[in-house]
Amino acid sequence: MTTAFAAAKNDLRQAALARRMSISAAMREKFSIRLAKEGVVLAGRFAARAVSAFFSLRDEPDTLPLLRALAEAGFPTLLPVTGPRGAPLVFRLWRPGDPLKTGAMKISEPLASAPTLDPDLLFTPLACFDRRGRRIGYGAGYYDLTLQALRAKGRAIAVGVAYGVAEGADLPDEPHDQRLDFVLTETELIDCADGG
DSSP states (O other), rough: OOHHHHHHHHHHHHHHHHHOOOOOHHHHHHHHHHHHHHHHHHHTTTTTOOOOOOOOOTSSSOOHHHHHHHHHHHEEEEEEEOSSSTTTEEEOOTTTTTTTOOTTSSOOOEEESSBOOOOOOEOOOOOOOOTTSSOOSSSSHHHHHHHHHHHHHHHHHHEEEEGGGBBBBSSSOOOOOOOOOOOSSSSSSSGGGGGG
């Protein structure tokens, strides 16, 4: 990645994260409820065999209600485990209430004893997105590597989870960037194949 390209992505990332910080507590709670409901609908629609979500940090949308609703609906639920830079994420089975440990990126992860499984439906974090499925994450590239590896093996549907304020217009991307199939916001489900 060129320095200018990386700087442009970082500027977009920082601006989107600043907008996200302004989301009200009421909107955050409303979105977590919507995310849980719509997440189960999507898992059913795609007959998902295993569903991953991320363990929310700071002002990210709260995914615990989603994970709880998916588990209650009978879907195997997974959390990512971060390995070394340049390696795809590993996903371990986890249900709300199971023990967690602090992982390499200071993110809560399932214990090493939890079985691994590949998800075919992934609810992914992001800093910003556009309606064609381009996303800018937090800069480490883990989800691009992971989606590429999973898609090489079979189906892997990626749903970005974001507040509408994270939307950008025509975000830059590179050949290695993996696109989202959908983006779920507090107000809409965007089908990225339709360009919005």
